Amino acid sequence: MTATDDRPAEIGTPRRRSEDARLVSGRTRWTDNIAPAGTLHVAFLRSPHAHARIERVDVAAARRAPNVVAAFSGADLADEQGSLPCAWVVTEDMRHPEHPPMAVREVRYAGEPVACVVARDRAAAADALEEIDVDYAPLPAVVDMEAAVADGADLVHDALGTNESYTWVFENGDLDAAMRDAPVVLERRYVQQRLIPTAMEPRSVVCVPEGDEFTVYSATQIPHILRLMLATVTGIPEHRLRVVAPDVGGGFGSKLQVYGEEVLALLLARRLGRPVKWTESRSEGNMTVHHGRDQIQRLTLAADGDGRIRGLKVDLLADMGAYLMLVTPGIPLLGAFMFNGIYKMDAYSFTCTGVFTTKTPTDAYRGAGRPEATYAIERLMDELAAELGLDPIEVRRRNWIGHGEFPYDTIAGLTYDSGNYEAATEQALRLLEYDKLRAEQADRRDRRDPVQLGIGVSTFTEMCGLAPSRVLGSLSYGAGGWEHAAVRVLPSGKVEVVTGSSAHGQGHETAWAQIAADRLGVPFEDVRVLHGDTAVSPKGMDTYGSRSLAVGGIALYSACDKVVEKARKVAAHLLEAAEDDLEFTAGRFGVRGVPGAGATIQEVATAAFAAHDLPDGVEPSLDSDATFDPDNFSFPHGTHLCAAEVDTETGMVRIRKYVAVDDVGKVVNPLIVEGQVHGGLAQGIAQALYEEAVYDADGNLTTTTMADYLIPSAADLPEFVTDRTETPATSNPLGVKGVGEAGTIASTPAVVNAIVDALRPFGVSDVPMPCTPERVWRALRATEGGAR
Numbered sequence: 211m212t213a214t215d216d217r218p219a220e221i222g223t224p225r226r227r228s229e230d231a232r233l234v235s236g237r238t239r240w241t242d243n244i245a246p247a248g249t250l251h252v253a254f255l256r257s258p259h260a261h262a263r264i265e266r267v268d269v270a271a272a273r274r275a276p277n278v279v280a281a282f283s284g285a286d287l288a289d290e291q292g293s294l295p296c297a298w299v300v301t302e303d304m305r306h307p308e309h310p311p312m313a314v315r316e317v318r319y320a321g322e323p324v325a326c327v328v329a330r331d332r333a334a335a336a337d338a339l340e341e342i343d344v345d346y347a348p349l350p351a352v353v354d355m356e357a358a359v360a361d362g363a364d365l366v367h368d369a370l371g372t373n374e375s376y377t378w379v380f381e382n383g384d385l386d387a388a389m390r391d392a393p394v395v396l397e398r399r400y401v402q403q404r405l406i407p408t409a410m411e412p413r414s415v416v417c418v419p420e421g422d423e424f425t426v427y428s429a430t431q432i433p434h435i436l437r438l439m440l441a442t443v444t445g446i447p448e449h450r451l452r453v454v455a456p457d458v459g460g461g462f463g464s465k466l467q468v469y470g471e472e473v474l475a476l477l478l479a480r481r482l483g484r485p486v487k488w489t490e491s492r493s494e495g496n497m498t499v500h501h502g503r504d505q506i507q508r509l510t511l512a513a514d515g516d517g518r519i520r521g522l523k524v525d526l527l528a529d530m531g532a533y534l535m536l537v538t539p540g541i542p543l544l545g546a547f548m549f550n551g552i553y554k555m556d557a558y559s560f561t562c563t564g565v566f567t568t569k570t571p572t573d574a575y576r577g578a579g580r581p582e583a584t585y586a587i588e589r590l591m592d593e594l595a596a597e598l599g600l601d602p603i604e605v606r607r608r609n610w611i612g613h614g615e616f617p618y619d620t621i622a623g624l625t626y627d628s629g630n631y632e633a634a635t636e637q638a639l640r641l642l643e644y645d646k647l648r649a650e651q652a653d654r655r656d657r658r659d660p661v662q663l664g665i666g667v668s669t670f671t672e673m674c675g676l677a678p679s680r681v682l683g684s685l686s687y688g689a690g691g692w693e694h695a696a697v698r699v700l701p702s703g704k705v706e707v708v709t710g711s712s713a714h715g716q717g718h719e720t721a722w723a724q725i726a727a728d729r730l731g732v733p734f735e736d737v738r739v740l741h742g743d744t745a746v747s748p749k750g751m752d753t754y755g756s757r758s759l760a761v762g763g764i765a766l767y768s769a770c771d772k773v774v775e776k777a778r779k780v781a782a783h784l785l786e787a788a789e790d791d792l793e794f795t796a797g798r799f800g801v802r803g804v805p806g807a808g809a810t811i812q813e814v815a816t817a818a819f820a821a822h823d824l825p826d827g828v829e830p831s832l833d834s835d836a837t838f839d840p841d842n843f844s845f846p847h848g849t850h851l852c853a854a855e856v857d858t859e860t861g862m863v864r865i866r867k868y869v870a871v872d873d874v875g876k877v878v879n880p881l882i883v884e885g886q887v888h889g890g891l892a893q894g895i896a897q898a899l900y901e902e903a904v905y906d907a908d909g910n911l912t913t914t915t916m917a918d919y920l921i922p923s924a925a926d927l928p929e930f931v932t933d934r935t936e937t938p939a940t941s942n943p944l945g946v947k948g949v950g951e952a953g954t955i956a957s958t959p960a961v962v963n964a965i966v967d968a969l970r971p972f973g974v975s976d977v978p979m980p981c982t983p984e985r986v987w988r989a990l991r992a993t994e995g996g997a998r
Contacts, residue, residue, distance in 0.1 A: 217731075219728055220723075220724035220727045220734055221724055221725065221728050221876070221878050221944075222876075222879075222880070223724065224880040225720055225881065226720075227717045227720040227882065228719055228720050228723070229457075229713075229717070229719045229720065232457070233457060233715070239457060240411060240414070240456060240458075241414035241416060241428060241429045241458075242414045242489045243456075244456065245485075246485040249416070249484070249485040249486070250279055250328050250329065250330060250484050250485065250486050250487070251329055251331055251332040251335045251486075251488070252329075252335060252474070252475060252486055252488045253327050253335035253339055254312075254326045254339075254474075254488075254494075255323065255324055255342050256324065256498070257313065257321065257346070258320060259317055259320060259346050259349075259909075260317075260319055260320045260568040260569070260905075260908060260909020260910065261319075261348070261350060261351050262346040262347055262348045262349055263346065263347040263349060264313060264317065264344065264346060265345040265346065265347055266344065266345040267283035267343075267344050268343040269281035269282065269286075269325055269327075269341075271341035271342070272325075272338040272339070272341040272342045275327075275329075275338035275341050277331060277334035278329045278330075278334060278338045279328045279330065280327075280328040280478075280481075280482060281325065281328070282312075282325065282326055282478075283312075283325045284310060284312035284313045284314040284323075284325065287311075287312060287474070287477060288310070288314050290444070290477055291310055291311045291312060291443075291474065291477060292310075292444065292445075293308045293309050293443070294310075294443065294468060294470055294473065294533070295442060296535060296536060296539065297536055297689060298536075298538070298539050298540035298686065298687050298688060299686050300376055300543060300564075300685070300686055301376045301377070301686075304375055304376040304564075305367075305374070305375045305376065306534050307367045309470075309534070311323070311470030311471075311474050312324065312326065312470065312474060318367070318532035318568050319569055319571075319909070320497065320568075320909055321497030321498045323470060323471075324344055325339075326478070327339055327342070351364075351568045351908050352365070352366050352373060352566070352909075353567055353568065353905050355565045355567060356506065358373040358565050358566065359373060359374060359563065366532060366566040366567060370566075373565055373566045373567070374563055375530055375534065375565065375566055377563045377564075378561070378562045379560070380558075380559070380560040380561075380622070380623070381558070381559045381560070382557065382622070383555075383621060385521050385557040385558070385559045387556075388521025388556050388557035389510070389520070392512035392513060392514070392520050392521075393513070393515040394511075394514070394517075394594065394598065395510065395511070395512050396509075396510070396512075396593055396594060397508075397509070397510050398507075398508075398511075398590065398593060398976070399507065399509070400509065401505070401506055401978060402503040402504060402505040402506075402582045402585065403504070403897070403901075403978075404501050404502070404503055404529065404902065404903040404905075405503045405897060405901050405902070405903060406496050406501055406502075406903050406913070407464035407500075407502060407576070408464075408495075408921055409459060409460035409461050409462055410460045411429055411459025411460060412489060412492060412495050413428075413429055413464075413465070413471065413489070413490045413495060413499065414487075414488065414490070415428045415429070415471060415472050415488055415489075416428075416475075416486070416487045417476045417486050419480060419483055419484070419485070422450055423450045424450065424479060425453075425454065426451065426453045426454070426472070426475075426476060427454045427455075427456060428453065428472055429455070429458050430455050430461075430465045430467075430472075430712075431455070431458065431465040431466045431712060431753050432455075432466055432467075432752040433712050433742055433750075433752065434453070434710060434712075434747075434749070434751065434752050435468070435751070435752055436472065437451050437452075437453040437744050440453070440472065440473065440476055443468070444476055444480075451744075452745045453744045454742060454743045454745075455712050455742035455743070456742065458712075458715070460715050461714045462576040463502065463574035463576055463578055463754060464500060464573075464575065466536065466537070466573070466574045466754045467535060467573060468536055471488050475488050493914045493915055496911065496913065496915070496919060497911055499570075500535055500538075500570065500571050500573035501531065501570050501572045501903055502576075502578075503572070503897070504528070504531075504569075504572050505526055505542060505582050506526070506527040507524065507582070507586050508524075508525040508526075509522070509523070509525075509590060510523040511593075511594065513594055515598070516598075516608065517595070517598050517605045518608055518609060519555040520555060520556050520557070521555055521556055521558065522550065522559070522587075522590075523558075524549050524558075524561070524586065525561050526542055526545075526561065526563065527563055527565055528564050529565055529567055529572055530564045530566055530567070530572060531566070531567060531569045531570050531572050532567065532569060532570070534564075534571070535572075535573045538571055538572060541574055541579050542564070542579050543562060543579065543685070544578055544579030544673075545580055545582050545583035546560045546562065547622040547623065547624050547673060548579070548580050548584060548587075548671075549586055549622070550620055550622045551583075551584060551587040551588065551669075551670060552606075552611055552629070552670065553587070553591075553610055553611070554621075555609075555621050560622075569905055569911075570903075570911070574754060574755075576893055576950075576951055577672070577951045577954045577955045578754075578755065580673070580951065581897075581951075581954055581955045584668070584955050585962075588667070588668045588963065589959055591606055592666075592667065593975065596970060602667045603635065603667060606631075606669050607632075607635075611626065611629065612632070613631065613937075616628050624843065625842060626671065626845050627844075627845060627939060627941050628845070628938065628940055629671065629845060629873065630935060630937045631669060633935045633937075634847065634848050634849045634871045634872070634873050635669060637871045638849040638870075638871040639849075641851075641871065641933060642851045642853065642867060642931075644851065647663065647665055647853050647867075651663040651665065651968075660857060660858050661856065661858070662968040662969065663853065663856075663866075664853070664856060664964040664966065664968025664969070664970075665852070665853050665854075665963075665964055665967055666851065666852040666853075666960040666961055666962065667849070667851060668850040668851075668956045668957070668958075668960035669848075669850075670847060670848060670952075670955055670956045671846065671847035672756075672847075672951060673843040674756030674757065674947070674950075674951060675757050675760030675840055675843050675844035675941075675947070676755030676761075677757070677840070677843060678839065679692055689751065690839065691757070692761070692765075692837050692838060692839035693709075693710050693750065693751050693757070693837070694710040694765055694835065694836070694838075695707065695708065695709050695710065695762060695765035695766040695768075695835065695836055695838075696708040696747075696769060696833070696834070697730075697770055697772075697773050697834055697835070698833045699730075699811070699818075699831075699832040701815065701816055703732065703811070703812025704738070705732055705736055705737045706737075706738050706739075707722050707723065707726050707737060707739045707740065707766060708740045708741070708835075709722055709741045709750070709762055709766060710741075710747055710749050710751060710765070711753050711762035712742045712750065712753045713741055713758070714753065716758055716882070716886070717879065717885070718741060718762075719739040719741075720879060720882065721763070721878045722763065722766055723737035724878055725766055725770070725878060725944075726766060726770055729767060729770035729771065729774070730770055730773060730774065731795070731797020731810075731811060732797055749837070750762075756844075756846075756950040756951050756952075757948065759878065759948065760844045760942060760946055760947060761840055762838075763878070763946060764838040764942045764944060766836075767943060768838055769834050769836040770834075772835075773811075773833070773834045774794055774811070776828075776831075776832045776834060777811050779825060779828055780814050780817060780818050780832075781809050781814050782799075784814070784817060785799065785807055785808070787801045791803075794811075797810055797812075798810050799811070811832075814832070818830050819831075840941055843941070844941055844942070845939070845947065846873060846948055846952050847873050848870065848956055849871050850870045850957055850960040851868070851869045851960065852867075852868050852960040852961050852963070852964040853865070853866045853964065854866060854965055856965055856986060858969070858972070858990055861982070861983035861986035861987030861988075861990070862986075863965055863983070863986060865895070865927075865961065867931065868891070868895075868928050868957075868960075869930075869931045870930060870932045870957070871934065872887060872949070872952050873934065873936060874934065874946070874947045874952065875936065875937065875938050875939045875945050875946045875947035876944055877946075878944075883934070886949045886952075887932055887949065887953045888932075888953070889953065890950070890951060890955075890957070891930055893954045894953055894954040894955065894957030894958040895958070896920075896921065897954075897979060898957070898958045898965075898981060899922070899961065899982070901919065901921065902980050958979070962979065962981060965977055972993055973993035974990060976989070977989045
């Protein structure tokens, strides 16, 4: 039980994740593996129409089907199902329609549930759906955002009298003066296509009644928030609800949600007095998991003749879908503070209009507003460089915040605490062999090579570590951004860490154990991390927005320090020394000036447990907890460079080399950072080249299967060259920043900029995402200089 002075520091050690053995092998407890005795299975009948009145729902035949226990329409549950919550009322006049978990009078997107069957097995429930008879009166679909806000548009919610949910405005500086007589004014329109998160594990929920109490197992990112919201919607007292997020197979924001299926499963368990279970199919999930992105960006940038930015105007239309879900209206507003990127400017204006359509609701998807903003400004920087005949790197150098200017108050109202954009960029240029590739590009252009080479640049930052509670309050968000942790030192000296952050693939169990091992001076193997169960971890704000380490990790850091201070009092008494004379190093208290005198923290823990000889007023426990509420966001940054070959005859794009140099502050576990960057790159590149949720004119989702919605495999992606610079954050004692979303945020504009750079000699200045071969080919042929 003794620590040794020569044990290497855990923070910074590239440990393999201790949880991976069970996760990768599947030998763990996913929600769908949970089947208490007597479990009933629920299946949902979903609307085939994007918009229709419900004239009649007849479930009588379904109730008579084999192995069916019950069947319900939305009307049957209308008095108890309530309305799904939206926690972010972004303006005082925001229009927020009721959102019943199961439709009662009208459906507003294809896939919205209208009835359900509860049966003794999953197959019986699904089969009985065919026995339900529904009469619909179709209504006009509202699919196009720009048409939705035009005069005389068909309405998604008649009672609102408009398809606009809100308009939110931020302005700083004199934009008119910045634009007036500017030598360069660029106007661009970019579309952020709709994406489907597609986590590896589908959604699943199991609700178990236990007297007047309920345990809800859910594949969720937010067990604590889900518990509160289920209590609010159903009326079940919060202290009678336990929510457990077992091992969760990915989320990417899609499980940062309170879904109707979770509410309905709980209500059915209460009605029937039996455990109720639901697991979605992949096609069902594509239609009903909230979607991401879906913005139309109208941008105006003014600059001087030397490329210095004077002002930026952003006008967004953001597709809310049919309803406002948990944080739907606030997602595009997170980007409001990032459209300026790493650049200095004199004036900035941002306007966002949230628009209702008859499509699946949108909400958080990896990056949540930040990728959209980064895409816009990084595309504009390349456009500005082309307009002035400058190298894209040079234009950025003339505008970015210098490393000696931090902390820096940005035009968007944030204070960037630290950064070194120069260092990250120089490292990336070296790794890409930038000058060599530019020379090859010039040679290919001179030779009129049918396969052209393009180089894309993305120098980005993001705000993460969501979020300072006061900032969230100023934005009218319905909760805070703190996080909680507790450390329990057991009598044997082993350690249990309880965290309010709820992992779904990030590696918390390993990284948190490393932090605790370092702060307490105990072996890594002696630390166990507990999470995801509100009965074990009653306090927490959960996991999203790259907040786990920068907020939850700091709560743990503080709790560990409290343990050491508690132990110091006991150790001083045991060693008959003054507290100020004690030194704590590598898990051992020593007495300054008295070699050999000392006690390990494990020995102190045992003494505290025995309580035979404690100082007066000292409790017999070292256990401590802490809550951390950040004063500021953290701001990771980096430079991503993409070299892409574009076949001008076929439109085929091949990423030849991709370099990512990220600065995420102090690194706890380099292997975890690498994994997060690689996964983020895959999703960002997928938006640039492959993924798009497509609706037809009638509001039908046409990409409901993996055959239609293209997720890239490892074979579709390049080998990544990654590296890091390190500029510690000043907003927390560990100096850490977020990393979970960095790759996604940076990579999309890098890839698209590379494609456009390859095609610019042909007159192409944009290719709509995803940049499929057909779209690249059509962009070429739409220009006078296009390939023939």
